[in-house]
Amino acid sequence: MSMFGLGRPQPSSAEKIAAAEQEMDLVTDMFNKLQQACLKKCIPREYREGEINKGEGVCIDRCAAKFFDVQLKVSELLQAEAQAKGASGGGFGIGGM
Amino acid sequence: MSMFGLGRPQPSSAEKIAAAEQEMDLVTDMFNKLQQACLKKCIPREYREGEINKGEGVCIDRCAAKFFDVQLKVSELLQAEAQAKGASGGGFGIGGM
Amino acid sequence: MSMFGLGRPQPSSAEKIAAAEQEMDLVTDMFNKLQQACLKKCIPREYREGEINKGEGVCIDRCAAKFFDVQLKVSELLQAEAQAKGASGGGFGIGGM
Amino acid sequence: MDGLTAAEQREFQSRMERKQMKEFMGMFSNLVSHCFDSCIDDFTTKSLIARETGCVSRCVKKFMAGSERIGQRFQEQQAQMMQNPPPGR
Amino acid sequence: MDGLTAAEQREFQSRMERKQMKEFMGMFSNLVSHCFDSCIDDFTTKSLIARETGCVSRCVKKFMAGSERIGQRFQEQQAQMMQNPPPGR
Amino acid sequence: MDGLTAAEQREFQSRMERKQMKEFMGMFSNLVSHCFDSCIDDFTTKSLIARETGCVSRCVKKFMAGSERIGQRFQEQQAQMMQNPPPGR
Numbered sequence: 001m002s003m004f005g006l007g008r009p010q011p012s013s014a015e016k017i018a019a020a021e022q023e024m025d026l027v028t029d030m031f032n033k034l035q036q037a038c039l040k041k042c043i044p045r046e047y048r049e050g051e052i053n054k055g056e057g058v059c060i061d062r063c064a065a066k067f068f069d070v071q072l073k074v075s076e077l078l079q080a081e082a083q084a085k086g087a088s089g090g091g092f093g094i095g096g097m
Numbered sequence: 098m099s100m101f102g103l104g105r106p107q108p109s110s111a112e113k114i115a116a117a118e119q120e121m122d123l124v125t126d127m128f129n130k131l132q133q134a135c136l137k138k139c140i141p142r143e144y145r146e147g148e149i150n151k152g153e154g155v156c157i158d159r160c161a162a163k164f165f166d167v168q169l170k171v172s173e174l175l176q177a178e179a180q181a182k183g184a185s186g187g188g189f190g191i192g193g194m
Numbered sequence: 195m196s197m198f199g200l201g202r203p204q205p206s207s208a209e210k211i212a213a214a215e216q217e218m219d220l221v222t223d224m225f226n227k228l229q230q231a232c233l234k235k236c237i238p239r240e241y242r243e244g245e246i247n248k249g250e251g252v253c254i255d256r257c258a259a260k261f262f263d264v265q266l267k268v269s270e271l272l273q274a275e276a277q278a279k280g281a282s283g284g285g286f287g288i289g290g291m
Numbered sequence: 292m293d294g295l296t297a298a299e300q301r302e303f304q305s306r307m308e309r310k311q312m313k314e315f316m317g318m319f320s321n322l323v324s325h326c327f328d329s330c331i332d333d334f335t336t337k338s339l340i341a342r343e344t345g346c347v348s349r350c351v352k353k354f355m356a357g358s359e360r361i362g363q364r365f366q367e368q369q370a371q372m373m374q375n376p377p378p379g380r
Numbered sequence: 381m382d383g384l385t386a387a388e389q390r391e392f393q394s395r396m397e398r399k400q401m402k403e404f405m406g407m408f409s410n411l412v413s414h415c416f417d418s419c420i421d422d423f424t425t426k427s428l429i430a431r432e433t434g435c436v437s438r439c440v441k442k443f444m445a446g447s448e449r450i451g452q453r454f455q456e457q458q459a460q461m462m463q464n465p466p467p468g469r
Numbered sequence: 470m471d472g473l474t475a476a477e478q479r480e481f482q483s484r485m486e487r488k489q490m491k492e493f494m495g496m497f498s499n500l501v502s503h504c505f506d507s508c509i510d511d512f513t514t515k516s517l518i519a520r521e522t523g524c525v526s527r528c529v530k531k532f533m534a535g536s537e538r539i540g541q542r543f544q545e546q547q548a549q550m551m552q553n554p555p556p557g558r
Contacts, residue, residue, distance in 0.1 A: 013294070013295050013296070013299045016294070016295070017302075021307075022490065022491060025310075025491070026494050027369070030501075031365050032317075033498050033501065033502045034361060034365060035357075035358055035361050039358075039361075043354075043357055045329040047326075047346045047349040049349060049353070050353050051352070051356065052353060052356045052360065056357075057360060059512045060357060060360050061364060061515070062512045062514065062515045063509075063512055064365065065364070066505070066512075066516070069516065070501055070504060070505045070508075073517070073525050074504060077525075077529045077530070078497070078533075081533065110384050110385070110388045113383070113384070114388070114391070114392050114395070115305075117392070118395065118396075119309060119312060119313065119316075121399065122316075123316050124458070125403055126320050127323075128450075130323065131454060132450050133324070134324060134327050134328060135446075135450055136443065136446050136447075136450075138332075138334065139334070140443075140446055142418040144435045144439045144442060145438070147438035147441035148445065149442060149445045154449060155334075157446060157449050157450060157453070158453060159334045159335075159336065159337045160331075160334055161450055161453035161454065162453070163331050163343070164331075165457045166339045167326060167327045167330075167331065168323050170339070170344065171319070171322055171347065174347075174351045175319070207472070207473050207474070209394060211473075211477070211484070212394075215488065216402065216405075218485070219488075220405050220409075221547070222492055223405065223406070223409050225539075225540070226495075227409050227412065227413045228539060230413070231416050231417060232535075233535050233536075233539075234417070235423065236423070237532075239507040241507060241524045241527040241531060242527070243527060244526065244527035244530035244534075245530070245534065246531060246534045246535055246538065250535075254535060254538050254539060254542070255426070255538075255542060256424075256425065257420075257423055258542035259426045259427070260423075260426070260427070260428055261412075261420075263427065264412055264416045264419075264420065267428070267433065268408070268415065268440055269408070271436075271440045272408070272440070272444075
C-alpha cells in the first residue's frame with residue numbers, strides 16, 4: 001500500500017476512510033439501539049392513533065436522556081474494569097481472542 | 098479510479114459490483130424478516146411434529162401475502178411522506194446526518 | 195488480480211484474507227448467539243446482585259455444553275438433508291438464489 | 292477527511308452514499324417487520340383487512356414521528372458529547 | 381453485470397460466493413439459536429436428554445420445511461415485483 | 470496467513486484490528502441495550518434514580534462475569550473442535 005513500509009508512520013488514506021466509516025457505524029448502531037429501546041418503553045403497540053401524544057413525547061425525551069446516562073455509566077464501568085485488570089482492554093469475554 | 102474524472106460520466110465497475118451486492122443484501126434482508134415474522138405467527142414453538150400441517154401451510158401462504166402487502170403499504174407511506182416534506186428523502190430519523 | 199487467469203490455480207492473497215475474515219466472523223457470531231442464549235436461560239434479569247452465584251455458574255456451564263451439542267446436531271441434520279436432496283447444499287430456503 | 296486525493300474523495304463519498312442507502316434500507320425493513328408484527332394477526336384472509344391497513348398507517352406515522360423526536364434528542368446529545376468526549380479513545 | 385473484465389467478473393463471483401456462504405452461516409446460527417431456545421430448558425444435566433434431542437430434530441425439520449415454503453412464496457413475489465417495480469428507485 | 474507480502478500482512482492485521490474494534494463496539498452497545506432494558510422503567514424523571522444506577526452496575530458486572538465464563542467454555546469447545554472438525558468443509 002505505502003511505497004516504503006516505514007513502521008506505520010501515519011495512517012494511509014484507506015485507513016482514514018476505514019476509521020471514518022467505523023465512527024459512522026458506531027453512531028448509527030447506538031442510534032438504532034436507542035430508538036428500539038425507547039419506542040419499546042414509550043409507545044404502546046396497539047396503534048390506535050398515528051400521533052405521538054403528550055405523555056409519549058415526554059416519555060421519549062426522558063427515555064433518551066436516561067439511555068444516554070446508561071451509556072456513560074456502562075463505559076465508565078468498563079474502563080474501571082479494564083484498569084483493574086491491568087489495561088489493554090482484555091478479559092471482556094471473547095475480546096482477547 | 099477512472100482515468101479522467103469527468104463528472105462521473107458512468108458508474109465504474111467497482112460501483113456496479115457494489116450496487117449489485119447492495120441489491121442482493123436488501124433481498125436477503127427482506128427474506129429473513131419475512132421468514133422470522135411468518136414462522137413466529139404460524140409455527141408454534143412446541144415442535145411436537147416435524148411436518149408442517151395443513152393449517153400451518155395455509156397460514157404461511159397468507160402470512161407471506163400479507164407481509165408483502167405491508168411492505169408495499171409502508172413504502173407508499175414513506176414516499177408520500179418524503180414528497181410532503183419536499184423530496185430528497187430527508188426527515189427520517191437520523192437519515193439526514 | 196492475478197496476471198494470468200489460469201483457471202483459479204490457487205487462492206490469491208485477497209481470497210486468503212477474505213476466508214480468514216469469514217472464519218473469524220462465524221466464530222464471533224456463534225459466540226454471540228451462545229452468550230445471548232445462555233445469559234437468557236441462566237441469569238434472571240432482576241440484577242439484585244452483581245456476582246454470578248453457584249447455581250447460575252453451573253447453569254452456564256451446562257447451557258454452553260448443550261448449546262454446543264445442539265450445534266453439532268443441527269449441522270448433522272442439515273448434512274443429512276443436503277445428501278438426501280442430492281448434494282450441492284441447495285433447497286435451504288432462499289439459498290439457491 | 293483531508294489529505295485525500297480527488298479520486299479518494301470520490302470513493303469515500305460513494306461509500307458513504309452506499310452506507311446511507313443501506314441504513315435507510317435497514318430502517319425500512321425494520322419498520323415493515325415492526326408494523327407487520329404489531330398489526331397483522333388475522334390469517335383467515337390473504338389480503339389485508341381494513342383494521343390491519345389502518346393499523347399499519349398509524350404504526351408507520353407514529354414510528355416516524357417517534358423516530359424523528361428520538362433523532363432530535365440524539366443529535367443534541369451528540370453535540371454535547373463533542374465537548375465531553377466518550378471514553379475508549 | 382456486463383462491461384466487466386474477466387478479472388472483475390471473477391472478483392465479483394468470488395464476492396457473491398462469500399456472501400452466500402455468509403448467508404448460509406447466518407441461517408445456520410439462527411437455526412441453532414431458535415431450536416436451542418425452543419427446545420432446551422433442562423439444566424440439571426450436561427448432555428441433551430431424549431426429549432430435547434427429539435425436539436431439536438423436529439424443530440430443524442419444521443424450520444426447513446417452513447423456510448422452503450416461505451422461499452417459494454418469496455420468489456413468486458419477487459417475480460411479480462419485476463413487472464411492478466418497488467418505489468425508491 | 471503465510472504467503473503474504475509484508476504490505477498484505479499489514480493490511481490483514483489492520484483489518485483484524487478494525488474487526489475487533491467493531492466487535493467490542495457491538496458488545497458495548499448490546500450491553501447498554503440489555504442493561505437499559507432490564508433496569509430502567511421509571512420515566513417520571515429525566516435523570517437516573519438510585520435504584521436504576523445500582524441495577525445498571527450489577528447488570529454490567531454480572532454480564533461481564535457471565536460473558537467471561539461463557540467465553541471460557543467456548544474456548545474449550547473450540548479447542549476440542551480442532552480435533553473433530555465441524556461439517557460443511
